[in-house]
Amino acid sequence: MPESDPVVIIGAGPAGLTAAWQLVKHGRNVIIFEADPEYVGGISRTVEYKGFRFDIGGHRFFSKSKEIEALWDELLPKEGDMLTRKRRSRIYYRNRFFSYPLKPFEALFGLGVWESTRCAMSYLKARLFPVPNPKNFAEWVSNQFGSRLFSMFFKTYTEKVWGMPCTEISVDWAAQRIKGLNLSKAVWNALFPRRKSTDVKTLIGSFRYPKKGPGMLWENCAEMVKAKGGEIRMGHRVTGLKLDGGLWKVTAVDTNGNEETVTGRHVISTAAMRDLSNMITPAPNPETLASAESLKYRDFITVAVILENNDEFDDQWIYIHDPDVQVGRIQNYKAWSPAMVPDQSKSCYGLEYFCFARNDGLWAMSDTELKELAVVELEKLGLARAEQALDAKVVRQRKAYPVYDEGYSRHVDVIRKELEEKYPGLHLIGRNGMHKYNNQDHSMMTAILCVENIVEEALTFDLWKVNEDAVYSESGETDHSVSGLRNVPRRVSQSE
Numbered sequence: 001m002p003e004s005d006p007v008v009i010i011g012a013g014p015a016g017l018t019a020a021w022q023l024v025k026h027g028r029n030v031i032i033f034e035a036d037p038e039y040v041g042g043i044s045r046t047v048e049y050k051g052f053r054f055d056i057g058g059h060r061f062f063s064k065s066k067e068i069e070a071l072w073d074e075l076l077p078k079e080g081d082m083l084t085r086k087r088r089s090r091i092y093y094r095n096r097f098f099s100y101p102l103k104p105f106e107a108l109f110g111l112g113v114w115e116s117t118r119c120a121m122s123y124l125k126a127r128l129f130p131v132p133n134p135k136n137f138a139e140w141v142s143n144q145f146g147s148r149l150f151s152m153f154f155k156t157y158t159e160k161v162w163g164m165p166c167t168e169i170s171v172d173w174a175a176q177r178i179k180g181l182n183l184s185k186a187v188w189n190a191l192f193p194r195r196k197s198t199d200v201k202t203l204i205g206s207f208r209y210p211k212k213g214p215g216m217l218w219e220n221c222a223e224m225v226k227a228k229g230g231e232i233r234m235g236h237r238v239t240g241l242k243l244d245g246g247l248w249k250v251t252a253v254d255t256n257g258n259e260e261t262v263t264g265r266h267v268i269s270t271a272a273m274r275d276l277s278n279m280i281t282p283a284p285n286p287e288t289l290a291s292a293e294s295l296k297y298r299d300f301i302t303v304a305v306i307l308e309n310n311d312e313f314d315d316q317w318i319y320i321h322d323p324d325v326q327v328g329r330i331q332n333y334k335a336w337s338p339a340m341v342p343d344q345s346k347s348c349y350g351l352e353y354f355c356f357a358r359n360d361g362l363w364a365m366s367d368t369e370l371k372e373l374a375v376v377e378l379e380k381l382g383l384a385r386a387e388q389a390l391d392a393k394v395v396r397q398r399k400a401y402p403v404y405d406e407g408y409s410r411h412v413d414v415i416r417k418e419l420e421e422k423y424p425g426l427h428l429i430g431r432n433g434m435h436k437y438n439n440q441d442h443s444m445m446t447a448i449l450c451v452e453n454i455v456e457e458a459l460t461f462d463l464w465k466v467n468e469d470a471v472y473s474e475s476g477e478t479d480h481s482v483s484g485l486r487n488v489p490r491r492v493s494q495s496e
């Protein structure tokens with residue numbers, strides 16, 4: 001087959017577009033099928049509504065990989081398009097703001113005399129009588145801070161995000177996530193402050209951000225791919241992949257129901273592993289299909305509320321720890337970049353709700369109901385008055401988070417093994433493409449290495465060895481202690 005035959009890419013998110021860009025730079029033909037009729041960028045797109053721009057989850061551009069930082073410069077080269085922002089985010093609880101990550105001493109004394117005393121007593125109890133060998137997140141955090149501070153500042157938000165009780169979240173995640181936070185040390189530091197704060201290691205103080213949201217960079221990348229001859233078919237959902245005599249026939253259906261089939265030797269997929277496994281002919285074996293069906297995802301709703309100017313907070317986002325509202329986090333898009341809001345006399349807050357689309361009442365709610373809920377909750381939290389809300393827009397994101405439950409890594413291994421062995425020329429990259437809860441840089445790095453493999457006609461790089469820092473690690477091991485990015489909890493059974 002001549003080299004001019006296209007590499008077919010499923011998905012125009014960061015991974016798919018990075019792969020396309022690297023390929024066209026090598027002079028290769030590419031065709032991308034993107035299910036979304038309007039936006040490129042996947043989860044990292046910028047949604048636009050009446051000139052207001054929303055970012056799904058808030059995308060900080062930060063990478064420990066110089067190669068990725070350089071690629072971002074290449075994809076958004078115009079001066080002034082990429083901003084450098086100082087991170088501002090806090091916890092909001094019962095009408096007060098607290099530092100994030102939590103400064104236990106500040107939390108203790110910000111709660112009022114009565115509540116602080118109760119927290120202090122519960123902390124003392126935990127230190128004197130800790131749960132021996134803590135087995136889950138709830139026990140570990142309660143041992144560190146006392147059960148009262150745990151229930152205020154850890155339990156509610158964690159459960160909102162992951163949709164599982166803290167008693168089922170593994171202890172190793174707690175230890176990684178909250179390392180460096182220690183109440184006795186915090187009290188000592190408050191009484192005898194040191195010049196330089198030794199804050200928690202996992203915080204990134206500043207980050208870069210495209211002026212018009214993350215989608216701006218990916219829209220530019222799409223134009224650059226097209227300028228070099230790459231094709232992007234928007235509104236085309238891939239529904240079938242058939243391996244026939246060493247060639248892949250990839251079928252996509254457009255929004256009018258028309259089918260199109262393209263043939264190529266290589267297919268790069270960023271589609272969710274669960275979906276992909278069910279599209280392949282000849283079908284994978286039943287064990288693989290069962291593993292694919294076992295993979296779970298956490299879905300995500302943003303209700304962007306446009307308000308008359310509201311200066312309640314200037315953080316880019318705040319974590320909502322109050323248990324009597326369902327919203328988990330609130331984005332303040334103007335604080336990410338003023339260009340996200342067309343009229344500086346207005347504010348726009350993105351209220352974020354985490355849910356399971358398959359069985360969650362939140363997902364089943366109509367857009368009108370969700371908008372009403374968002375305004376009611378803003379008012380309940382004291383962050384805006386209902387009459388200030390001028391308009392709202394609901395953005396739904398399926399499969400925002402690949403879930404790491406008890407069996408996920410075994411299932412991923414089963415799928416990966418069969419796909420690698422039985423289906424030459426099929427490459428899995430990106431976040432849901434590899435069922436890895438990772439940031440853009442990691443998704444992009446898997447794309448870069450995948451293209452190297454295709455161009456070199458060799459499997460030089462094992463993409464599964466790219467770690468959370470978007471670094472290719474020969475051993476495949478990740479040193480969490482140096483990771484500047486996020487980790488995810490693992491579900492444990494109650495008896496573990």
Ligand SMILES: Cc1cc2nc3c(=O)[nH]c(=O)nc-3n(C[C@H](O)[C@H](O)[C@H](O)COP(=O)(O)OP(=O)(O)OC[C@H]3O[C@@H](n4cnc5c(N)ncnc54)[C@H](O)[C@@H]3O)c2cc1C
Nearest residue numbers: 011013014015035042043057059060238271430431439440
């Ligand atoms: C709440 C939240 C906050 C985040 N914050 C950050 C952050 O601060 N910084 C950061 O760097 N990253 C962040 N991320 C991660 C970032 O969004 C992802 O790493 C990145 O978007 C993954 O890129 P991807 O191309 O692998 O997948 P996606 O972005 O999911 O793109 C996949 C694309 O494939 C398309 N597709 C899927 N199936 C098909 C099909 N069958 N046919 C055709 N097209 C298909 C989809 O429509 C989509 O456009 C965050 C994610 C979330 C959910």
